[in-house]
Amino acid sequence: MRIRYLALEVLRQLKNTRNLVFTFALPVVMLLIFGSVYGSGGQVDDSTHLPWLAVTTIQMGGYGAMMSALAQAFTIVNERSLGWNRQLRITPLSGAGYLTTKVAASLAVAAMSIVLTFGVSLIVFHTPLGVGGWLMAGLGLWLGVVPFALIAILIGQFAKPEFAQPLFMVTFFGLAIFGGLWVPLSIMPDWVSNVAQIVPSYWLNRLGQMGALGSGDALAPAVVLMVWTIALGALIVWRYRRDAARA
Amino acid sequence: MNDSPAIALHGLRKRFGQLTAVDGVTLEIGRGEVVALLGPNGAGKSTTIDLALGLSNPDEGDARLFGGTPRQAIVAGRVGAMLQGGALLPTLTVRQSIELVAAAHRHPLPVDEAMERAKVTDIARQRVAKLSGGQMQRARFAVAVVSNPDLLILDEPTAAMDVEARHVFWESMRAFTEEGRTVVFATHYLDEADSFADRIVILNRGRLVADGTPAEVKAVVSGRVVSFALDAAPAGLHDRLATLPGVRDVERRGERISIQTADSDATLRAVLADYPAAHDVEVISRTMDDAFLALTHDAAEPALQEALR
Numbered sequence: 336m337r338i339r340y341l342a343l344e345v346l347r348q349l350k351n352t353r354n355l356v357f358t359f360a361l362p363v364v365m366l367l368i369f370g371s372v373y374g375s376g377g378q379v380d381d382s383t384h385l386p387w388l389a390v391t392t393i394q395m396g397g398y399g400a401m402m403s404a405l406a407q408a409f410t411i412v413n414e415r416s417l418g419w420n421r422q423l424r425i426t427p428l429s430g431a432g433y434l435t436t437k438v439a440a441s442l443a444v445a446a447m448s449i450v451l452t453f454g455v456s457l458i459v460f461h462t463p464l465g466v467g468g469w470l471m472a473g474l475g476l477w478l479g480v481v482p483f484a485l486i487a488i489l490i491g492q493f494a495k496p497e498f499a500q501p502l503f504m505v506t507f508f509g510l511a512i513f514g515g516l517w518v519p520l521s522i523m524p525d526w527v528s529n530v531a532q533i534v535p536s537y538w539l540n541r542l543g544q545m546g547a548l549g550s551g552d553a554l555a556p557a558v559v560l561m562v563w564t565i566a567l568g569a570l571i572v573w574r575y576r577r578d579a580a581r582a
Numbered sequence: 583m584n585d586s587p588a589i590a591l592h593g594l595r596k597r598f599g600q601l602t603a604v605d606g607v608t609l610e611i612g613r614g615e616v617v618a619l620l621g622p623n624g625a626g627k628s629t630t631i632d633l634a635l636g637l638s639n640p641d642e643g644d645a646r647l648f649g650g651t652p653r654q655a656i657v658a659g660r661v662g663a664m665l666q667g668g669a670l671l672p673t674l675t676v677r678q679s680i681e682l683v684a685a686a687h688r689h690p691l692p693v694d695e696a697m698e699r700a701k702v703t704d705i706a707r708q709r710v711a712k713l714s715g716g717q718m719q720r721a722r723f724a725v726a727v728v729s730n731p732d733l734l735i736l737d738e739p740t741a742a743m744d745v746e747a748r749h750v751f752w753e754s755m756r757a758f759t760e761e762g763r764t765v766v767f768a769t770h771y772l773d774e775a776d777s778f779a780d781r782i783v784i785l786n787r788g789r790l791v792a793d794g795t796p797a798e799v800k801a802v803v804s805g806r807v808v809s810f811a812l813d814a815a816p817a818g819l820h821d822r823l824a825t826l827p828g829v830r831d832v833e834r835r836g837e838r839i840s841i842q843t844a845d846s847d848a849t850l851r852a853v854l855a856d857y858p859a860a861h862d863v864e865v866i867s868r869t870m871d872d873a874f875l876a877l878t879h880d881a882a883e884p885a886l887q888e889a890l891r
Contacts, residue, residue, distance in 0.1 A: 342685075343681065343682050343685050347674070417670075418667040425637075425661060425663045425668075426656070427686060427688055
């Protein structure tokens with residue numbers, strides 16, 4: 336792994352303007368809408384006792400971070416169909432090195448999205464949450480993004496180009512809706528809340544919220560996301576080896 | 583390890599379903615050789631290249647580069663390649679593409695030097711999406727040489743180039759081979775194989791059907807043609823010529839006589855001794871196209887293949 340390659344690759348992904356619009360603008364716009372409509376009264380969330388604005392900000396931050404990671408799927412599919420991956424295979428870059436650069440690129444874009452969403456929340460709504468709360472919430476969301484980067488790689492590496500788009504949409508909407516990243520689960524039917532615990536996005540949001548609380552309850556979502564990371568990582572390595580053997 | 587050949591393929595076989603794309607190819611390419619890989623479409627050139635680079639695994643046989651596995655040679659930065667279906671990213675400029683690939687290598691050339699060698703300095707700031715076919719190939723050549731490789735494998739490097747671009751390309755190639763590097767290129771242009779390779783390997787239906795110098799490939803297949811004009815042809819000329827040394831076939835068109843011969847020197851001496859009036863003498867090697875067609879035409883195969891093994 337060359338550090339310079341990693342840096343150039345991350346920079347390249349950050350410059351990808353098509354991704355930037357959806358990744359950065361959408362969560363901010365949704366935050367502004369929800370915040371203006373419901374946030375002015377200074378309500379407090381029933382279950383966490385966090386300010387409602389902070390809960391929404393973290394939810395949208397999680398959405399943006401997840402989107403940053405998932406959007407890599409298109410980049411990967413695109414690069415693959417162009418033959419860029421063939422070009423990379425005649426460099427010393429290993430399969431693991433390739434995965435690392437893709438995860439790192441996801442993390443870099445996610446970090447920007449989280450900072451932007453939190454920043455807008457602070458500036459526009461003066462959302463009351465301590466520095467520690469913001470930091471821990473942001474850190475939780477940021478690290479929690481890793482399994483989503485792996486999902487993107489899985490889609491990108493193994494879906495055929497024409498199948499990638501629908502697969503991405505299903506995955507993305509499923510994760511956004513059932514994870515409660517768009518609309519809070521509390522206003523959804525009970526069965527949705529039950530389903531939610533299956534999807535990693537629920538735990539991403541939960542990790543952010545618990546981080547904001549500085550609560551030890553952050554342990555459970557952290558463990559769940561870690562398990563997701565290990566399972567997805569194993570799947571990718573397994574498919575990658577098979578793919579290489581067959582190609 | 584130091585003396586092991588740049589490429590050593592042993593009994594390579596690769597099947598795709600029913601189709602056997604590469605059917606028992608054994609080939610050694612020494613260091614410093616410039617080898618052209620010829621063959622009709624579907625002959626197995628690209629598959630052989632993929633196997634040699636370890637991009638796909640053979641069903642049988644093995645491929646070694648510089649005595650090690652292809653991957654080891656690639657990791658050591660000893661191999662550069664322009665592959666079929668290997669493209670650059672359209673959103674990057676030429677320079678950025680080269681920088682990105684250079685960053686993945688351990689001991690790359692300075693980017694400026696790679697651009698100089700591939701003659702892409704003038705298009706360094708252009709986006710890949712806006713390059714013409716020939717410019718694109720040059721940019722890919724720059725990417726292939728940026729690792730400063732000892733072995734360069736090029737799969738149809740001059741496809742999509744016009745005559746001028748091809749000329750410029752081979753000029754930069756020549757500078758490269760003069761430094762003693764090994765180059766293997768697949769091509770459809772027989773004249774390129776003829777003028778740039780010191781060895782020609784012909785594949786057909788996944789098998790190696792010929793392997794020799796350009797002169798050997800041309801001469802062994804078709805010999806040479808000695809032709810001359812004779813104003814007043816004496817009676818029995820045709821039969822007499824047919825008995826001269828080396829002669830395979832005699833053809834007469836008006837006053838011009840063409841003799842296909844396996845030994846043009848002996849034939850010509852005999853002709854001039856017997857017929858001092860012969861004028862406008864020409865000795866022509868059959869072209870690479872003739873050789874190629876003969877070798878890849880199935881009916882002609884076994885005997886010719888034997889001759890070139």
